[in-house]
Amino acid sequence: MKKLTSIIAIATSMATAEVANAQSQYYKKAEQNPYTLVYDGAITKNEKGKVNIHPVKYKLNGIEIAANVYTPANYDASKNYPAVAVAHPNGGIKEQTAGLYAQRLAEAGYITIAADAAYQGASGGEPRHTDKPQFRTEDIRGMADYITQYPGVDAKRLGVLGICGGGGYTLKAAQGDKRFKAVATLSMFNSGEVRRNGFQNSQLNTVQDRLKQASDARAQEAAGGEVKFSGVANITDEEIAKTSTDLYREGYEYYYRTHAHPNSTFLYTTSSLLDLMTWDAAEHMDLIEQPLLMMAGSKSDTKYMTDEAFPKAIHAKNKELFLIDGATHIQTYWKPEYVVQAVNKLVSFYKTNL
Template identity: 80%
Template sequence: MKKITSIIALATSMAAIDAVNAQSVQNERQQNPYGLVYDGAITRNEKGKVNIHPVTYKLNGLDIAANVYTPADYDPSKKYPAIAVAHPNGGVKEQVAGLYAQHLAENGFIAIAADAAYQGASGGLPRHVDKPQNRVEDIRGMADYISRYEGVDPDRLGVLGICGGGGYTLKAAQSDKRFKAVATLSMFNSGEVRRNGFQKSQLNTIQERLEQATKARAQEAAGGEIIYAGVASITDEEIAKTATDLYREGYVYYYRTHAHPNSTFLYTMSSLLDLMTWDATTNMDMINQPLLMMAGSKADTKYMTDEAFAKAINAKNKELFLIDGATHIQTYWKPEYVSQAVKKLVSFFQTNL
C-alpha cells in the first residue's frame, strides 16, 4: 500500500510539474510581440528571413485583422504564389492558422491568416457570431486582399482550411475560382455537427435546439441579452472526463497550451439558425480545382473528411492524405505530424500553382 501511495504521489507531483511547465511556456508565448502562441513563432522581423506583417482591411464595412507572412528575401518586384489560411472554429490567426501560414512562407509562398468577422481582433457586433455565410465571405475577403498584395501573382492563389475553416473553404472553393488549388486539414463540417451532434449524438434534439435558437434570435431582435452556446471556461477535472479526443484535446489546446485572449469556444445561440440548415458537403461536385484533404489516421473527425472527399467527384487530381498516428488536434501542433502535413502541402501547392 505504501508503494502504491508513493506512486500516486509521484504521479500527482509530475502532473503538477507538467502544469507549471505548460504555464511557463504559455507565459512566454503570450509575450510574443505579435501575439503568436505556437512554437517557433516569429518574434521579430529580420532581413533575409520570413517576416510577418499585421494588416487591417475592410470587408463588408467591417475591419478585418490579418497577418501576412512573406518568404525569406521577399522582393515585392517579383511574383509569388499565395495561400489564404482559414482558422478553426473558435480559433484565431495567432494559433494553428498562423503556424501553417509561417511554414508555407518558409517554403516560398506568401500566406495570409485572418480573424473571422465578429471574432478575434476583427470587427463586428455582437461578438462571436458564427454564421457559415460570414465565414465563407471571410475566405473570399482574404482572396480579395492578398490578390492585390505586392509581389502576389493572383493567378497562383491557393487556399488551406483547417477544422471548421476547412468546411468553409470547401464551400468557398465551389464558386470562387480564384482559388486554383484547395487543401483542408482535419476538416470539420460545422453545419452537420451543429445539426446532428458530433458523431451524430444529438439527432433526437434537433427541433428542441432550433426552438432555443429561435428564442435567442427573438431576444436579440428585441434588444435583449445575447445568449451564447459553447464553453466559456473549463476545469482540469472536466477536461479529463471528456470522452472524445476532439473536445478533450481541444480544450487543452485552446484553454491551456495554446490559449489566446481572442480565442473562445463561445458562439451566439442564434447562429444555430444558419448553422443547422447548412452543410459543407452539399454541391461538392462544383469543386473542379485540384483538391488535397488531410486528416489524422486516428482522428475521431476523420469521417467528415471521408464524406466530403467522396462527394468531390469533379475535383482535379484529388488526394486524401492520412497523417499516420495523429488525432485531430495533434495536427495543429505536434511537430512530427505538422511536418508531414507541411511537406504534403508544399508539394501540392508547388505542383498546382
C-alpha cells in the same frame, strides 16, 4: 424548457480559481511574443533574409478585419510569388495553428495570409462570437481580395488551406470562387453537420428542440434583450479529463491551456445555430473542379467528415485524400512530427498545382 446537455456544450456557471490560474499562466506565451503568436517556433522579430510577418487590417463588408501576412525569406515585391490563404479552426484565431501553417508555407516560398474571422478574434463585428457560415465563407473570399492585391503576389497562383471548421468553409468558398486554383483542407470539420446532428450524430433526437432554442435566442436579441451564447466559456482540469472524445478533450487543452490566447474562445451566439444547423459543407461538392487535397489524422475522431465529403468532389482535378499516420484531430494543429507531414504534403500539392 427542457435542458439539453452534450459534448459540445458543457455547462460551466463560473470560472474557478483553477481555470483562472491556468489561463493566466498560458496567456504569458501570447504576452511574451510581440505579435502575440502562441505556436512553437513563432516569429519574434522581422529580420532581413528571413520570413517576415506583417500585421494588416482591411475592410470587408464594412467590418475591419485583422490579419497577418507572411512573406518568404528575401522577399522582393518586384517578383511574382504564389500565395495561400489560411482559414483558422472554429474557436481559433490567426495566432494559433493558422499562423503556424502560414509561417511554414512562407518558409517554403509562399506569401500567406491568416485572418481572424469577422466577429471573432481581433476583427470587428457585433455581436461578438457570431459564427454564421455565410460570414466565415465571406472571410475566406476577403482574404483572397486582399492578398491578390499584395505586392509580389501572382493572383493566378492562389491557393487556400482550411483547418478544422475553416476547412469546411474553405470547401464552400472554393465551390464558387474560382480564384482559388488549388484547395486543401486539414482535419476538416463540417460545422453545419455537427451543430445539426451532434458530434458523431449524437444529438439526432434533439434537432427540433435546439432549433427552438436558437429561434428563441434570435427573438430575444430582436427585442433588445441579452445575447445568448452556446459553447464553453471556461473549463476546469477535472472537466477536461472527463471529456470522452479526443477532439474536445484535446481541444480544451489546446485552446484553454497549452495554446491559450485571450482572443480565442469556444463561444458562439446561440442564434447562429439558425444558420449553422441548416447548412452543410459537403453539399455541392461537385462544384469543386480545382485540384483538391484533403488531409486528416488516421486516428482522428473527426475523420468521418472528410470521408463523407471527399467522394462527393467528383469533378475535382488531381484529387487526393492524405492520412497523417497516428495523428488525432488536434495533434495536427501543433505536434511537430504531424505538422511536418502535413506541410510537406501541402508544399508538394501547391508546387504541382499553382
